[in-house]
Amino acid sequence: MGGVLLRGFGWRHAGRRAWAVRGVDLRVEAGERVLLLGPSGAGKSTLLSALAGLLPDDSGEQEGTVEIDGLDPRKARERVGIVFQDPQTQLVMARSGDDVAFGLENRGVPTAEIWPRVDEALRRVGFPYPRDRSTAALSGGEQQRLALAGALALRPGLLLLDEPTANLDPDGAALVRGAVTGALDADTTLILVEHRVAEALPLVDRVVVLEPGGGVRADGTPDAVFAAHGAALAAEGVWVPGHPIAPRTAAATPGDLLLTADRLGLPPRLGPTDLAVRAGEALAVRGPNGAGKSTLALLLGGLLKPGVGRVTASAELAGADHRAPPHRWRAPALARRIGSVFQDPEHQFVTSTVFDELALGPRRTGQPEAAVKDTVAELLERLRLTRLAAANPYTLSGGEARRLSVATALATAPRLVICDEPTFGQDRRTWRELVDLFADLRDAGHGIVTVTHDADFVAALADRTVTLERQ
Amino acid sequence: MISIEPVAAPGAPLARRNPVAKVAAALVFSFVLLATLDPVAPAIAIAVELAVLPLFGVRYRVLARRALPLLLSATGILVTLVLFAADQSGRVLLEAGPVLVSTGVLRTALGLVLRVFAVALPGVIVFATTDPTDLADALIQNAKAPARFAVGSLAAFRLVPLLGQEWQMISMARRARGVDAGRNPVAKLRLFTSTAFALLVGAIRRGTRLAVAMDARGFDGDTPRTVARRQRFGLADTLLIAGAAALAGAALTTSVLLGTFRPLIG
Numbered sequence: 001m002g003g004v005l006l007r008g009f010g011w012r013h014a015g016r017r018a019w020a021v022r023g024v025d026l027r028v029e030a031g032e033r034v035l036l037l038g039p040s041g042a043g044k045s046t047l048l049s050a051l052a053g054l055l056p057d058d059s060g061e062q063e064g065t066v067e068i069d070g071l072d073p074r075k076a077r078e079r080v081g082i083v084f085q086d087p088q089t090q091l092v093m094a095r096s097g098d099d100v101a102f103g104l105e106n107r108g109v110p111t112a113e114i115w116p117r118v119d120e121a122l123r124r125v126g127f128p129y130p131r132d133r134s135t136a137a138l139s140g141g142e143q144q145r146l147a148l149a150g151a152l153a154l155r156p157g158l159l160l161l162d163e164p165t166a167n168l169d170p171d172g173a174a175l176v177r178g179a180v181t182g183a184l185d186a187d188t189t190l191i192l193v194e195h196r197v198a199e200a201l202p203l204v205d206r207v208v209v210l211e212p213g214g215g216v217r218a219d220g221t222p223d224a225v226f227a228a229h230g231a232a233l234a235a236e237g238v239w240v241p242g243h244p245i246a247p248r249t250a251a252a253t254p255g256d257l258l259l260t261a262d263r264l265g266l267p268p269r270l271g272p273t274d275l276a277v278r279a280g281e282a283l284a285v286r287g288p289n290g291a292g293k294s295t296l297a298l299l300l301g302g303l304l305k306p307g308v309g310r311v312t313a314s315a316e317l318a319g320a321d322h323r324a325p326p327h328r329w330r331a332p333a334l335a336r337r338i339g340s341v342f343q344d345p346e347h348q349f350v351t352s353t354v355f356d357e358l359a360l361g362p363r364r365t366g367q368p369e370a371a372v373k374d375t376v377a378e379l380l381e382r383l384r385l386t387r388l389a390a391a392n393p394y395t396l397s398g399g400e401a402r403r404l405s406v407a408t409a410l411a412t413a414p415r416l417v418i419c420d421e422p423t424f425g426q427d428r429r430t431w432r433e434l435v436d437l438f439a440d441l442r443d444a445g446h447g448i449v450t451v452t453h454d455a456d457f458v459a460a461l462a463d464r465t466v467t468l469e470r471q
Numbered sequence: 472m473i474s475i476e477p478v479a480a481p482g483a484p485l486a487r488r489n490p491v492a493k494v495a496a497a498l499v500f501s502f503v504l505l506a507t508l509d510p511v512a513p514a515i516a517i518a519v520e521l522a523v524l525p526l527f528g529v530r531y532r533v534l535a536r537r538a539l540p541l542l543l544s545a546t547g548i549l550v551t552l553v554l555f556a557a558d559q560s561g562r563v564l565l566e567a568g569p570v571l572v573s574t575g576v577l578r579t580a581l582g583l584v585l586r587v588f589a590v591a592l593p594g595v596i597v598f599a600t601t602d603p604t605d606l607a608d609a610l611i612q613n614a615k616a617p618a619r620f621a622v623g624s625l626a627a628f629r630l631v632p633l634l635g636q637e638w639q640m641i642s643m644a645r646r647a648r649g650v651d652a653g654r655n656p657v658a659k660l661r662l663f664t665s666t667a668f669a670l671l672v673g674a675i676r677r678g679t680r681l682a683v684a685m686d687a688r689g690f691d692g693d694t695p696r697t698v699a700r701r702q703r704f705g706l707a708d709t710l711l712i713a714g715a716a717a718l719a720g721a722a723l724t725t726s727v728l729l730g731t732f733r734p735l736i737g
Contacts, residue, residue: 052687082687088633089677090684092626094604101699102622106689114699136632150688303643335649346673347637347644350665364649394672408648 001069002079002157002189004028004051008064010214011046011055020046022063022214030157033190035200035222038210039236040399040427044193047210048160051191052082068158078107081151082160085167085425087143090150096138097122097131100150107154121153122146125179139289141172145179158189165194166425169289169453177203195427198241209233237399237429245432247460248439254278254463258317258416258447259300259326259338263309269295272309275466277416279316282438282448284458287468293451294343294420296468300449301340301418302326313337317415332364339409341419345401349393354385354404357393361412379407383433399430406437416447423454435460483528485711486600490609492708493601496715497593503719504589508733510582512726513589519718520592527600537595538588545584552580593715603628609702618696626681633677634670641669 010022021043028034036044049055050066053073068076084090093099100118109117118131125145129138138146144164151159161180165173173196180203184190194200207225209218218225226233226240234243256279263272270292277283277300285293298304299311305327315322317337321329326338342348351357358376367375380386383403388396393404402422409417417438423431438448438461452458458465480486485493504516524534553572561574607625610616645651645666652658685691726732 054683054687077687077689077692084680084684086680088630089680092622092629092681092685092688094602094625094629098604098699102685102690103688105696105699106692106694108694108697111697111699111701114697118699136629147684154688298643301647303646330653331646331651332649335647338647340644340647342640342644342647344640347640347669348648349669350645350648350650361649394676412649 001030001187002159003030003069004158004189004191005067005070006064007066009047009050009066010063011043011050011060013046013060014058016060019043019063019214020060021050021210024064024210024214024216026208026216026219028189028191030189031187032206033184033204034192035197035204035207036191036193036210037195037197037207037233037238038217039212039233039238039429040397042210042212044210045162048082048162048191048193051158052080052160053077054082078154079157080160081154081156081158082162083144083147083151083164085163087140087147087167090147091135091143094135095131096127096129096133096135096146099135099146100153103150103154117153118149121149124152124183125149126182139172140168141175144168144172144176148176148179148183152183156188158191159184161190161192161194163193163195163425165196165199170455171288173199195237195239197239201241234428237427239428243428245428245435245456245460248435250280250282250463251443252280254281255445256316257314259314260312261296261300261309262312264296264299264306264311265309266292266295266299266304266307270299270307271469273466273468275300277447277449279415279447280442280445282442282450282461282463284462284465285449285451285468286453286458286465288470291468291470293468297340297418297420297449297451299327301338302329302334303340332366335361335412335414336365337414337416339412339414339417341406341409341417341422343420343424345405346394348405348408352392353389354380354391354393354396355389357404357408358411361408365412375411379411382437383407398425399427402426402430403433406434410437410441414446416449417441418449418451420451421453422450423452423457431457480528483526483600485523485526486528488711489613489702489704489708490597490601490606491613491702492704492711493597494606496712497597499712500593500715500719501590503716503723504586506735507723507726508582508586508735509726509731510578510585511729511731512722513582513585515722515725516589516719517585517592519722520589520596524596527596529596529599533599534592534595537599538592541588541591541595545587548583548587549580552576552583604700605702608698608700609704611696612698612702613704619690622690623685626685627678630674630677630681634674637673638666638670641666641673 004026006024006026009024010019012019024047038044051068051073053076066073068079073080091099092102097118100121101114104114104117125148127145127149135143135146165176168176177199192200192203201222207220207222208216209225209229211217218229230240230243234240257276258279259277261273261275263274265272273296285296287293299306311325313326321333326334349357351360355376358379359372362372362375380389385400385404385407388400393401396404406422422434435457442448504513524531553576554570563571563573565572603625607621610621611618650662652662
């Protein structure tokens with residue numbers, strides 16, 4: 001059960017000129033554990049959707065054939081389970097047990113069998129709560145474990161995991177990987193898409209690398225594939241183990257004070273916190289989920305009103321507004337002085353093209369149009385977005401959207417830049433570019449505050465770390 | 472934030488009734504009351520509603536909080552009628568410039584306000600005592616509603632509380648981008664519209680992803696669905712609906728006997 005056979009498979013989404021995936025020949029035997037790799041845009045997610053039978057005939061054009069146990073995937077849906085990246089959009093019901101039961105109801109499993117199978121699936125993924133636990137009260141890692149239980153309860157021969165840990169903090173990701181390890185039967189086939197290779201390797205025995213232009217570049221055991229293709233894959237953005245990135249520590253000592261937080265807090269989200277940010281310094285804020293890191297970023301960014309304590313901007317940073325705290329500044333003045341990068345890039349998009357998105361800040365802060373054009377052209381070039389200048393920001397890939405959201409915050413040249421999890425779910429290439437970009441800014445005398453779970457990012461960039469405690 | 476969680480003591484005898492029966496009883500009770508314009512029948516109905524409240528396990532304070540929006544609309548009705556009613560019959564109680572308050576106006580206004588409460592309270596009580604999942608289950612099993620509609624709405628409903636947080640994030644992100652409206656009402660309206668649009672775009676994208684995830688678990692399949700949670704519709708549920716009809720009928724009859732009955736039509 002769960003064997004996969006692709007012959008010259010290709011798929012082009014309706015309305016697109018380029019093929020999302022093309023020329024793939026691949027045979028996966030039942031019970032194999034495969035890590036599917038490839039640079040951004042190689043078509044990994046499209047391939048998983050095809051295997052899950054989630055590409056309707058009328059949604060695009062197909063080449064070649066794809067079979068699950070000799071059947072068209074659209075007719076073999078009962079044999080396949082899939083878990084996606086975003087926990088919020090794959091849980092259906094309000095109570096955890098009901099959510100696992102949802103798939104069983106759809107498949108017409110008799111009522112008497114449903115609850116034993118729900119309990120079994122919850123046990124296999126190590127779900128620590130009773131069935132009636134509210135799905136909204138679960139952490140991201142727990143929600144993904146529940147989503148996995150929902151897929152496993154249907155006893156799929158083939159389990160597809162599409163970056164199931166990309167949206168999770170390290171603890172949550174470890175939780176999900178542990179659940180996958182513990183929950184799989186020996187004869188269940190696994191195909192996993194994940195660009196954090198080191199963490200995924202214990203789960204797999206075979207690596208398949210897709211070529212962005214079409215076809216399969218490499219296929220074999222992890223050792224063989226990475227010996228032959230490791231360096232190239234690392235350069236293209238795959239997190240291949242054994243290819244460390246050189247850290248960028250500060251070239252000079254920090255300069256003047258830019259922003260001070262005195263007993264700053266917003267109960268119950270954040271307890272009183274003291275903090276100072278200097279020019280030419282990269283400060284990392286770490287701490288467990290629920291410690292209020294994102295809230296701190298919003299408070300420092302002048303976007304939320306403090307509940308207790310205060311934020312004071314130095315005269316150099318505040319300019320004409322030195323009597324008022326940042327949250328009282330008008331938006332254009334704020335954008336000129338403090339740039340904020342949000343965790344979800346899409347929250348920040350206001351216009352309908354990448355160019356306008358970058359031009360918005362400079363225009364709002366009153367730059368002449370010629371200067372705006374120069375600023376935008378430079379940012380587009382620096383963040384490899386030039387060819388996307390006319391694209392709609394909502395159509396960008398994860399890495400492109402992240403680069404754009406950082407670029408929009410930089411467009412108004414703020415002295416202080418505050419980022420919330422800028423490296424979440426990013427491939428190695430974008431990750432390295434972000435490190436370089438922030439390091440360059442710091443060395444040019446900007447202050448950088450990064451709220452992050454990413455220990456590698458902290459090691460590569462931060463000059464100083466502040467750790468928050470859980471509330 | 473709109474609260475959607477049930478707040479009743481789950482063991483209360485009427486709260487435990489089948490959700491479809493509760494909705495039907497509320498509809499029957501409300502519709503009968505719509506037939507009259509007089510203040511007596513709705514007043515009796517409200518008395519009945521408040522009297523049965525303990526049987527639903529809802530505390531009076533909780534009901535008062537949930538019914539707060541009703542109070543606002545009732546105030547609106549009162550003010551509008553007092554200021555603009557054409558029928559200024561009866562004794563004049565107050566005359567201050569253009570404002571003229573007469574007993575006739577007050578009687579009409581009182582009737583309308585009581586009607587608003589009498590008709591809306593059953594709905595408030597039902598939703599305060601009904602779990603959305605149970606309602607969807609009962610709609611499918613007892614009212615033969617299509618599962619695609621009932622479960623689909625339920626799943627969409629689960630995403631509603633996210634919209635509030637999302638709105639706040641989008642607003643803050645706009646401020647960070649240098650976009651605010653200041654005191655200019657036109658700019659405020661434009662900012663509101665563009666924030667709402669961003670919220671809508673996000674909601675549609677999330678909805679689409681959720682739909683794909685649901686289909687991946689067989690929601691779009693041809694297999695007849697089974698049910699994990701059985702909802703029973705028994706004698707007690709039929710009696711609840713019959714009781715609601717009887718009580719509403721009694722309120723109307725009393726109004727007719729007292730001579731206050733004013734039919735909506737005719």
